[in-house]
Amino acid sequence: MLKKMMNTLMLTCSKATQLISVKAYRKLSVSEKVRLRLHLLTCSACKAFNLQSTFIDKALEKLGAHAAHHHHLPEERKASIQNHITKNL
Amino acid sequence: MITINRRIFNMAENTQPAKHPCNPESWVENYGDSLYRYTLVRVNKPEEAEDLVQETFFAALKNKNSFRGDSSEKTWLFNILKNKIIDHYRKNKNKPLTASELSASETEEGDGFMERLFKNQGFMEGHWNADNRPGKWGQNLNDALENNEFLTILKACIKHLPQMASAVFRMKYFMEEDSRFICKELDITPSNLWVLAHRSKLQIRECLEKNWMDK
Incomplete structure (x- = not known):
C-alpha cells in the first residue's frame, strides 16, 4: 500500500533518470516535470546524474563541432579520388 | 540620368542570386580535408571516414549536372556527405560488434x-x-x-x-x-x-x- 502510494507520487531513480535522458529528445509533460523536480529535491544521486547529463549534452555538441584540425584525408586516398574524378569528367 | 540608370541596373544585377561554380577538378584539394574531418568524429574508424568521403565525391561527380549553383559547391557536397553518413548508421545499426x-x-x-x-x-x-x-x-x-x-x-x-x-x-x-x-x-x-x-x-x-x- 505504502509502496503503491510512493510510486504514484515519487519517481524511482530509474524512472527519474529516464526522464532526464529523454528530455533532450522530447518535451516532458507537466506531470512528468513536477514529479522529476520533486524527485531531484530528495535524491542527490539523480541530482548528480542530471548535472552530468547536461554536461554530457554540452560536451557532445562540442565534439560534434570539433574539427579535428590536425587530421588530413590521407594523400594516397586523395590521389586515387582525384584520379577517378579526372578520368570521369 | 545615365549614371542613375546604370546604378539601378547594377543593383538589379546584384540582387540576382549569383550562381555558384562547380569545379570537380579541384574538389579534393578544396574540400577533401574538411569533409574528412567532419566525418571522422561521426564514425568509428578512419577508414570508414575515408570511404564515405570517397563515396561522396563519386556520387557528386555522377550527379554534377543536378548541381544548380543555388548553394555553394561546399554546401552541396556536405549535404551529400550527411546523407551518406546517415545511410552508414542505418546499415550498421544491427551489425554485431567485432x-x-x-x-x-x-x-x-x-x-x-x-x-x-x-x-x-x-x-x-x-x-x-x-x-x-x-x-x-x-x-x-x-x-x-x-x-x-x-x-x-x-x-x-x-x-x-x-x-x-x-x-x-x-x-x-x-x-x-x-x-x-x-x-x-x-x-x-x-x-x-x-x-x-x-x-x-x-x-x-x-x-x-x-x-x-x-x-
Whole structure:
C-alpha cells in the first residue's frame, strides 16, 4: 500500500533518470516535470546524474563541432579520388 | 540620368542570386580535408571516414549536372556527405560488434545493464545500487570541454555503445536530427528511441566516470 502510494507520487531513480535522458529528445509533460523536480529535491544521486547529463549534452555538441584540425584525408586516398574524378569528367 | 540608370541596373544585377561554380577538378584539394574531418568524429574508424568521403565525391561527380549553383559547391557536397553518413548508421545499426570491439566494450545486452545500476526488488526497487550511484564530478567541468584528452575519452565511450544506441546518439547530437527523423531512418518506435537514449546516456556517464574522473 505504502509502496503503491510512493510510486504514484515519487519517481524511482530509474524512472527519474529516464526522464532526464529523454528530455533532450522530447518535451516532458507537466506531470512528468513536477514529479522529476520533486524527485531531484530528495535524491542527490539523480541530482548528480542530471548535472552530468547536461554536461554530457554540452560536451557532445562540442565534439560534434570539433574539427579535428590536425587530421588530413590521407594523400594516397586523395590521389586515387582525384584520379577517378579526372578520368570521369 | 545615365549614371542613375546604370546604378539601378547594377543593383538589379546584384540582387540576382549569383550562381555558384562547380569545379570537380579541384574538389579534393578544396574540400577533401574538411569533409574528412567532419566525418571522422561521426564514425568509428578512419577508414570508414575515408570511404564515405570517397563515396561522396563519386556520387557528386555522377550527379554534377543536378548541381544548380543555388548553394555553394561546399554546401552541396556536405549535404551529400550527411546523407551518406546517415545511410552508414542505418546499415550498421544491427551489425554485431567485432571481437576486438566487444572485448573493449562494456556492452551488456538485455536487462543486465539496468539491473546492475538499479535495484530490481524490494522496497527500494528502481533506486540506484550503492556501488553504481553517480559520484560527484567536481566543479570545473567546463574546463574539460577545452581538454583534448577529455574529448578523446568521450569519443571512445561513444564508440563502445551498441551500434543501434550509437546510431541514435550520433544522429541526435552530431547530425542534429529530430526524434521523428531518427525513428523513421532507423525504423524504431518512439519508445525504443527513449530506451536507447536513456541506456546510452547511462553508459556514457559511467564510462566517463570510470575513465576520466578516476584519473
